[in-house]
Amino acid sequence: MRISTPQIFSSNIDGYQRGYSSIAKTQQQISSGVRIQTPADDPVGSARLLQLQQQQALLTQYSGNMTTATNSLNQEQSVLDSINTALQRARELTLQAGDGSLTDEDRGALSDELGQVQKQLLTLMNSKDASGNYLFSGSKSTVQPFILNADGTYSYQGDQSSLSLQVSDNLLLSTNDNGWSIFEMASNASRTISSMTNNPNADGTQRVFLSQGNVNNDSTYNASFRAGAPYTLKVLSGTQYQILDSSGNDVTSEANSNGTYDATSTDSNSIVFRGAQFQLDVSLASGDSSSAMNSLVSGYSFSFGVAPDxxxxxxxxxxxxxxxxxxxxxxxxxxxxxxxxxxxxxxxxxxxxxxxxxxxxxxxxxxxxxxxxxxxxxxxxxxxxxxxxxxxxxxxxxxxxxxxxxTQERQNILNTIGQLRNALSTSTANAPQAQLNIRNMVASAVTNIDNGMNQVSVAQSSVGARLNTIDVLSQENQSISLTNTTTQSSIRDTDMAEATSKLVLQQTMLEAAQASFARISQLSLFNKL
Structure with a gap:
């Protein structure tokens, strides 16, 4: 095969260009510290790098979401702490209101302070985050959660869900709690009701009173009380009463006192029956003689049962x-x-x-x-x-x-305070029923406030658990991120020792090629003639 001089020159120039190109790439890898300049440099490594970069982007997003969730939950925790403090003050005022020696003016002052606590609670329950969104509206974050109705009651306007953020591949974390689950789901002690069905006194003055009652044992109340309601309580004498269920069966033996009470007692007679507690009181009218107690109280009857919605x-x-x-x-x-x-x-x-x-x-x-x-x-x-x-x-x-x-099963804590304030604002002068109503309302309010504080405590525990979860995930996220960065570096970064040796070899090969071409290019057929 004949090789012409132009072919020799062209072939050597191509070799020089490839050599210079290899040296340039190696020098770039050394200077930049990056081994994979294009996917062609390492197709498998490039694909793995892309996967790692996508994972790193997710980890960065998760980290940002965790920061957002932490800020939101910390703010909610702070608001719940303030709500708990306000409820504690409301409980203290409620206990003070139960003092039978208070005058109407004293109870009015307590009612006014309870009103301030009520306003404070409403403000806290309508708290907003740094972005102007309501904390306790669930997913309806632009809707005010609690409003005051025209009749003086309070209603919840949010929904029963929550906002969530993805904080890991497999975990969606709630960043808030809805006001329904915290403030509307507290068990209501006032789930029973009573009414007088017969007053045997000819003068029409009521002398025997049965309170509206409170639930003191949820499981017994749900299992037994509901099934037999409504009940009838008959006062047989100054020492005996009888309870009949809705079918007329005598169930008096299930009451704690087994149908006995003391009409002459200055304290109310507590009747604990099927998970509910009622107070049976006797208040004689002016001029009544205690010696005629049996004739004054016998024949009274009351109906009591489950309070309707x-x-x-x-x-x-x-x-x-x-x-x-x-x-x-x-x-x-x-x-x-x-x-x-x-x-x-x-x-x-x-x-x-x-x-x-x-x-x-x-x-x-x-x-x-x-x-x-x-x-x-x-x-x-x-x-x-x-x-x-x-x-x-x-x-x-x-x-x-x-x-x-x-429903009477649950009650908003704001409505509990509102009902107590209404009772405290009622004059008790020469009104035994009003005095008994206050006593019963205080007992109910204390229980409901305790139940409300328990709901807040449950929410605080849930917030704390989520914050702990974020702490664990944050540490795991940092560990994975560090491993990801190390793995990317091992695939992408230049091995300086290897690259330097490679550069020396490429330079030597190029210099050898240049020297050999210089010798070959000087050859001529005329030198042999």
Whole structure:
């Protein structure tokens, strides 16, 4: 094969370029400290680096999420601490209010201070974070969680979920708690009710009183009390009473005192029955003789049992008519129990006579659970799932009303304080029933405040547990991040000793190639002639 001089020169130039290119790349690897300049330098290593970089990006995001979650949970913890302090003060004031020697003015002063505590609690329960979002509204962070209703009660407007952040590959951590679970789910001691069904005294003056009662044992109350309600308590004499269940069975033996009491006692007679506690009191009228006790108290009877749910209504502020829902009551307990939504219903009027009923919470795409039309005369009744609502006047198209059930099983702590304040504001002058109501309300309020503080403590424990989880995950995140960085370095970074040796070899090879070409390029056929 013939090799021409141009071929020799071209071949050697290509070799020089490859040699210079190899030396340049090696010098760049040494100067930059990065071995893989392009994926072609190490395809397998490049793919592994990409995976590691993606993992590092996730770890960085998780770290940021953990910082955000920590800040939010620390703020919630601080607010809960303040709420607990306020509840402790409310408890102290409630115990003071139970002092029977207090005057109406004294109780009024306590009521005023309780009002300030109530306002403080409302402010704390409506706390916002640094971003202006409400802490206790669940996932509806822009909606104020607790509002004061026109009737003096308080309602929760948030939802029952929470906001969450991904803090690891497999863990979604809640960064807040909803006000429903903390402040609405405290067990209510006032789940029983009583009423006098017979007063045998001809003058009409009531001398025997049975308190509304308090639940003191949830498990016994749920297992036994409910099944036999309503009960009848009959006062047989100044020392004996009898309790009958709803079927007429004598269940007196299940009471702690087995049907005995002391009508002459200055202290109330406590009746503990099936997980509930009632107070039986005798207050003789002026001029009564204790010697005639049996004739004065015999024949009184009371009905007591489970307190029914109350129904509250709210008119939308955007309504253009003057229509109001003036009352709402349970008319069919079976339909109410099985059909009425736990969060309530919303009435939306599509015209002055037609309306749709939606289960709350309602969204724009919700399907109505029922529909109806109104007559021409007002007021009239609208019936929904066992609840009768009286509407006062003709509504306008677009008017909305929400109707919610206030179960007696749980009670908002703000409402507990509100009910106590109402009792303390009532004059007890020459009013035995008012005095007994205050005593019973104080006992109920103390228990409910304790239950509320327990709910706050549960929330604090949950917040603390999540903060501990973040601490553990943060340490793990740092460890994984360090391992990731080390692994990336081992794949990507230049081995200086190897690269330096390689550079010397490449230089030697290039110099040898240059020397050999210099000799070959000087050869000529004419030198051999």
């Amino acid at each position: 109350s129904i509250s209504t709210k008119r939308s502020a955007a309504n253009t008519s003057t229509a109001q829902i003036t009352s709402a009551t349970v008319s069919n307990s079976t339909a109410y129990t099985t059909q009425f939504p736990s969060s309530g219903v919303q009435l939306k009027f599509t015209s002055a006579t037609s309306y749709d009923v939606y289960a709350l919470p309602a969204s724009p795409g919700s399907t109505p659970m029922s529909s109806g039309t109104l007559g021409a005369t007002f007021p009239q009744t609208i019936s929904v799932a066992g609840v009768d609502m009286s509407i006062s006047a003709a509504p306008a198209s677009g008017d909305q009303f929400s109707v919610t059930a206030n």
